[in-house]
Amino acid sequence: MSKRVAILTSGGDAPGMNACIRAVIIACQKANYTLIGYKHGYNGLLQQEYISLSLDSTHNLIQQGGTILHSARCEEFKTREGVFKAAKNLDKAEIDTLIVIGGDGSFRGAETLGEEWDGQILGIPGTIDNDIGGTDATIGYFTAIDTAMSSIDKVRDTADAFERIFLVEVMGRNAGFLALNAALSAAADYVVVPEFFESPDVEVTKIVSQIKAQRALKGPVSFIVVVAENVWPNGLNGLTEALQHHHINDVRPVTLGHVQRGGSPVAQDRLLATTLGEFAVSLVGSDITNIMVGEVNQRPVTVPLPKTWENAKPLNVARVDAMLTLMNERYNNV
Amino acid sequence: MSKRVAILTSGGDAPGMNACIRAVIIACQKANYTLIGYKHGYNGLLQQEYISLSLDSTHNLIQQGGTILHSARCEEFKTREGVFKAAKNLDKAEIDTLIVIGGDGSFRGAETLGEEWDGQILGIPGTIDNDIGGTDATIGYFTAIDTAMSSIDKVRDTADAFERIFLVEVMGRNAGFLALNAALSAAADYVVVPEFFESPDVEVTKIVSQIKAQRALKGPVSFIVVVAENVWPNGLNGLTEALQHHHINDVRPVTLGHVQRGGSPVAQDRLLATTLGEFAVSLVGSDITNIMVGEVNQRPVTVPLPKTWENAKPLNVARVDAMLTLMNERYNNV
Amino acid sequence: MSKRVAILTSGGDAPGMNACIRAVIIACQKANYTLIGYKHGYNGLLQQEYISLSLDSTHNLIQQGGTILHSARCEEFKTREGVFKAAKNLDKAEIDTLIVIGGDGSFRGAETLGEEWDGQILGIPGTIDNDIGGTDATIGYFTAIDTAMSSIDKVRDTADAFERIFLVEVMGRNAGFLALNAALSAAADYVVVPEFFESPDVEVTKIVSQIKAQRALKGPVSFIVVVAENVWPNGLNGLTEALQHHHINDVRPVTLGHVQRGGSPVAQDRLLATTLGEFAVSLVGSDITNIMVGEVNQRPVTVPLPKTWENAKPLNVARVDAMLTLMNERYNNV
Amino acid sequence: MSKRVAILTSGGDAPGMNACIRAVIIACQKANYTLIGYKHGYNGLLQQEYISLSLDSTHNLIQQGGTILHSARCEEFKTREGVFKAAKNLDKAEIDTLIVIGGDGSFRGAETLGEEWDGQILGIPGTIDNDIGGTDATIGYFTAIDTAMSSIDKVRDTADAFERIFLVEVMGRNAGFLALNAALSAAADYVVVPEFFESPDVEVTKIVSQIKAQRALKGPVSFIVVVAENVWPNGLNGLTEALQHHHINDVRPVTLGHVQRGGSPVAQDRLLATTLGEFAVSLVGSDITNIMVGEVNQRPVTVPLPKTWENAKPLNVARVDAMLTLMNERYNNV
Incomplete structure (x- = not known):
């Protein structure tokens, strides 16, 4: 009918x-x-x-x-x-x-x-x-990952040229799917997502320790922190200030913004x-x-x-754990 | 250890x-x-x-x-x-x-x-x-699908401009995964893959009937046939000749080739x-x-x-059946 | 009015x-x-x-x-x-x-x-x-150069992986603008265009000598020859045969085709x-x-x-001469 | 020697x-x-x-x-x-x-x-x-134009979906080359560059009048303003506030940022x-x-x-005048 x-x-x-x-x-x-x-x-x-x-x-x-x-x-x-x-x-x-x-x-x-x-x-x-x-x-979702990843790939070019720290804010509302997968696929050096977020203090301590470990090992190198939106208090400005308290200056923020919603x-x-x-x-x-x-x-x-909507959808634990290990503790055992 | x-x-x-x-x-x-x-x-x-x-x-x-x-x-x-x-x-x-x-x-x-x-x-x-x-x-696999799809998207521009029939050969060795997914994602009008291949005669009859149905409905329009490699006897040349036997000329062949293996x-x-x-x-x-x-x-x-390698890996039947129906019989019920 | x-x-x-x-x-x-x-x-x-x-x-x-x-x-x-x-x-x-x-x-x-x-x-x-x-x-014209260049960039990935010779046919009707600029921007190793074409014998001798010079210097390496359409007798097949006469086999042809006409x-x-x-x-x-x-x-x-249409439009001599020198005689003086 | x-x-x-x-x-x-x-x-x-x-x-x-x-x-x-x-x-x-x-x-x-x-x-x-x-x-320069243009193309998708006003900040230090060419090639609706900047008041009046003219003609539609960096006092925030004074709210800012420096x-x-x-x-x-x-x-x-560096390099007047006319006064004579 x-x-x-x-x-x-x-x-x-x-x-x-x-x-x-x-x-x-x-x-x-x-x-x-x-x-x-x-x-x-x-x-x-x-x-x-x-x-x-x-x-x-x-x-x-x-x-x-x-x-x-x-x-x-x-x-x-x-x-x-x-x-x-x-x-x-x-x-x-x-x-x-x-x-x-x-x-x-x-x-x-x-x-x-x-x-x-x-x-x-x-x-x-x-x-x-x-x-x-x-x-x-x-x-x-798949397109947005690729869009964010390609943008981070481009940021990496400048970050490498200047051996500089970049903070990249990625969308995702209150979930870390997009930020996490963009960060992993772009080989970012650190990622901040709501699912694993403890507190600004804990996170900033980890970030600083990673940066120092890398620089101790390799001298000045680029370092890219991907940050999911709506996680860090006051966003990238908040994180920039927190890093300054640890005497890490010369940090560049990039907010990918609505570009992530569009495209073929x-x-x-x-x-x-x-x-x-x-x-x-x-x-x-x-x-x-x-x-x-x-x-x-x-x-x-x-x-x-x-x-x-009743339960927050979990990240794919099997995949993510494996990959995060490679990223965050990359220089620990060297 | x-x-x-x-x-x-x-x-x-x-x-x-x-x-x-x-x-x-x-x-x-x-x-x-x-x-x-x-x-x-x-x-x-x-x-x-x-x-x-x-x-x-x-x-x-x-x-x-x-x-x-x-x-x-x-x-x-x-x-x-x-x-x-x-x-x-x-x-x-x-x-x-x-x-x-x-x-x-x-x-x-x-x-x-x-x-x-x-x-x-x-x-x-x-x-x-x-x-x-x-x-x-x-x-x-995922990159190759996107590469082939983007190429077919481009071929579509010319096919539309000239309301012409294009045959596009896609890699895949003896399997249809790549050709099928590239064809579906690029909204091709017909796809030839080994898994569903009956005989040149059967296929060419279907292709011709689809072309005629479309043209009866809409007048001259573009029509893109995606063909997996190693399926059609003598490849795109073979299919071109088969179409000519049905008085369908002015067909353009495109072999995507090794471009599909490369890229970021x-x-x-x-x-x-x-x-x-x-x-x-x-x-x-x-x-x-x-x-x-x-x-x-x-x-x-x-x-x-x-x-x-023992058993040929099957295409994802649930997905593919649904999507193929949209493609091949698109104009049947109009 | x-x-x-x-x-x-x-x-x-x-x-x-x-x-x-x-x-x-x-x-x-x-x-x-x-x-x-x-x-x-x-x-x-x-x-x-x-x-x-x-x-x-x-x-x-x-x-x-x-x-x-x-x-x-x-x-x-x-x-x-x-x-x-x-x-x-x-x-x-x-x-x-x-x-x-x-x-x-x-x-x-x-x-x-x-x-x-x-x-x-x-x-x-x-x-x-x-x-x-x-x-x-x-x-x-500009879009087609980028499309052809990106395709050759991709072919390079495979050519490098296998240290293999690839022949890539680029459009252009009877002019070498597209092939030349695509070849130069993709760092191809040789380019055949109508404006500089002497004879198949002369060209194939040069190509073979370049390949041998490179391989003498570096061992097996990839080698990409860009060929404008409508120049070589019998196209890429003709060139493949000519190379075989010089005992260069294992050559792969790629015809970019109508992909070059489309795209945003x-x-x-x-x-x-x-x-x-x-x-x-x-x-x-x-x-x-x-x-x-x-x-x-x-x-x-x-x-x-x-x-x-009265006179064939010349290639930009100032630019092209400079760049071609870098390409074709790259290994001569080493 | x-x-x-x-x-x-x-x-x-x-x-x-x-x-x-x-x-x-x-x-x-x-x-x-x-x-x-x-x-x-x-x-x-x-x-x-x-x-x-x-x-x-x-x-x-x-x-x-x-x-x-x-x-x-x-x-x-x-x-x-x-x-x-x-x-x-x-x-x-x-x-x-x-x-x-x-x-x-x-x-x-x-x-x-x-x-x-x-x-x-x-x-x-x-x-x-x-x-x-x-x-x-x-x-x-050419790559940055394409990068910025592609980003604006993507922003356009969302702007159209929501029939919303977007402000997009493009790099260029103290010159408008990049912003202007990105805006023109992405068919933005308005562009603010230092070379043509009179005062915030004059510009905001023009922008508002363009938006109103478009909406009178077509109802709600998307509207994209490209703004060169270092021109508007207090940047996109300043412009957002200026628009609010004219009762234009619901404006979205996008700062393309360092993505524009990178890429192949x-x-x-x-x-x-x-x-x-x-x-x-x-x-x-x-x-x-x-x-x-x-x-x-x-x-x-x-x-x-x-x-x-002695004299500020002028924009290409012949080209730009023609194209700007199409953009800014697009709806004036309708």
Whole structure:
């Protein structure tokens, strides 16, 4: 039976959101479903602002960063009245299934909507932060790692030329996935992430000891500290001051910033986005609802929405422990 | 107890081999192991051509393509005499553990060597082809997908401008991993891989029917066929002729070629290489031998060497089926 | 006074054509000119197939490869009847000025059209080959150099790993600009371009002597020969055979192919495209016609169309001589 | 006659410095000159810290960012005593010619050295800022434009997704070359550079009026303001506050930072670096001294050192005026 499906992107944009929209369009076309796209996240749902999505929209879409549906914050949707209105609008538009691509804020909104609306709700994880439980990776995460890594590779050129200390702030909201993997893949010399953060004093002592160990061994060398955002009190300025208390000056800060959210998605994000988009549409019309689709160990899974935010998702311990050992204690045993 | 470890790279080079060598160097340094690197694959073992590897060699190594140890074919090592000689040389150099980074040919060699030498042998999968059983991915595979995908993205620009048919040959030896994932991530219109290949006639009929369906729907449009190497009889020339028999001319062939083996590794390859390198060194001195280290579902595994080549490694069915459906039958139901 | 302007892209596509279209759109908008875009090169002119171009079309256009107006060959336009028809169609559409972005074939067509049509004709050089007289560079040329260079950088990784000889074919039609600059910037070991080509025998003797000199000095090393297309009889196969006659085997050919035409334009192409597009529109309504706009020594120039193809454009002798000396005779004096 | 040549890199590092060092090495080798490299800029000259440079150092050097000779500030060299010592050290090391790759600070130092030392001094312009008179471009400038442009391209993805205003700070010291060309090639909506800066009030009024004009025409859209460093009082924070006074909030700042100094050089920087390096060595032993080599209109030139800093180098007016018109007044006449 034919269905009416709606899709929106919400929260911070991530490379691969468009690849996912493309997959949803094609899968709906194949299944003879009608598809509309709400614009500006939940705002479009409240304003009944939407566009029709068909194969005409898919050309050269897989490689575009950003989201053609736009995204936005939506204060009104955080109120019960807003949610009522959204539910009513969905009914007016005769939508059977709403697909939401976004992060945990978007999924909390979707869960609340599910309490007021009895249509089908399917979430797809899209955020560079990878801080969503129930799925190994989120759309945009792989591209952001490569973007941050390439930037740190470039910073290394200057750091080496001047044998200087650089502090590089990497995004990730309250999780260390992005900072950690960027740091490891760029061969940074130290990384500060919330999951392993004890206190500024403890960390700065370790950093200083690593720097001194390196310099004792090799003379002046470059030293790159990757710092996840929202961890160090007062950010890179705070860390710079803390290092100055230890008589380490001539430190250069680099905040990678919003550059990390954009760009053409790498293959892993395009493939994940396509897989999850197709999988979501395959569930349309079933009684599976109020879930997020994800991938665990390369297999598709469905996760009740609250499970995506209830517990902080752990870093991959097996991998990370091994690699961190190589980085942080690199010069200890020499 | 201190150990003497040797490492070599063999077979086709792959991006991330150097990142793996770097991890092995650092891990050995930490464990107080002596590390030497044989040059030119098994040739170095036969010629006693090796270099010492220490932290001095690790600077800016993680991001370099190729392999600083070089690689080469080695006919002599395929003979029993060659293997004897290698075993004797390892004993002379007092090597406890030999680490081999390479593909299945390299592992067959290592297995044979294990019959004659009673030291420890550890393989690490390094090949862009991903055709090694017992591990989800091989070092170099992720970079090669992105390289091939970016090339197809560029071909698409011209294909679109001229609304023309392009045939793009992608590497992969006898497996379709690389071609399939490059095709899916680049939104190619058709893909020919050994795993799904029936016969030239069947395939060409499908291709022609897809082209005609697209053109009936949209008028002249670009159409990109990705073809894995070693599948189509006589390669792209063969396919071009087959299309001409169906009155489809004005087809352009592009063979991506060795470009796919090079380049700075993407983050996923650097991380995999680092993880596997560290893991291999952690096994040095244990009684685990004649195995390959790998990663399955993000956890480290050890695999007896013959298991790496005995059965053809299957494509990820869950993912691929879903995505292929979007591609090949895209215009069927319209 | 308001004008009606038409634009088309013709010949091989080149990165930056879209950036140029964007500049023309904005400049026309500012001048209150109406702008239409003919599709598929001169075919659109013959079939009256065109679209309106306004600011709505400019979003995210500057960075796209290919051409949104498409390109195509047009046999009919090579006949006098075709040219008549085109002239009549331009009059019917009340076009005052026709802007043609393309290469020398496109400009020859424009010149012939100028004999039959008394509107204003302005050419803009767009080709990766840079084989257009009267302008220092053509739109697309800079991007193609970087694309070819990056590919050769990657081939170098494998060439080094195996200390092997690679032959890399680079585009350029009948000119050596692209091959030469790609070879020099990628530190290739030898380059074959039409401008310096004496005979296969002479060239192969030089190549062999360079290879032998290098190997005498350094032992086995990689050696990369860049070969412009359409120079060597029977292409890379011909050169491979010629090397075999000198007992140099184990040579690998790589044909970069159409990858070189695509991709997002680099800054220099976007800037050139924008400059020339704006300049062309500034001439609309003047009595300057049947010319190509170009840039010489960073200043805008107008060049009568025939001057763009009458004489083969010379390579920059000052630069090239210096750099070639470094490459080809690198090991002579050691 | 054989000569002893020394080279150093000084000031901010720039992509292509290594390509230039490579060219100097090969050219010296060919001419049978002995070449040494002082490390850490002028510090190496004062500390007699140098290395021998030969063909062994050139492998894979052309594509590396940074500088293998390192760079550093040198307070001591700013004193007359420091310069005396440097002159004495050069004599002790029997240097005939000193080649300095750097920017205007480096050239001022070289000029002062020339007053105390009677050897030959040759400067080569290496800085991403392009603020050196007497040459059209400086080594590193082209790469930095592309790096900044690509970053802005990425910021655009997010800016579009959220229809938001972004402020992007680009390097350039006290010149607008880098910011202007990055802004134009990335299709930014406004650019603030020192050469055209009137006052914060005037600029902010223009920016606000552009934003309002765009939004009146199109509704909410993204808007990217590129700001050269060291222009706006208190930088991006200052501009953010100024916009708030005009009731424009929800502005996001991005400071590209040191990422702009690194990375593998693009072809134009590699070619310029190679040309200038070769040209400098060709002058060794002549009576031309205390000059910088440069390129004007694609021809090599020599410029007395003081001419490189005496007058602020003007932006290319012909090009820039045309392009700026397209950008800033884009929506005025609609």
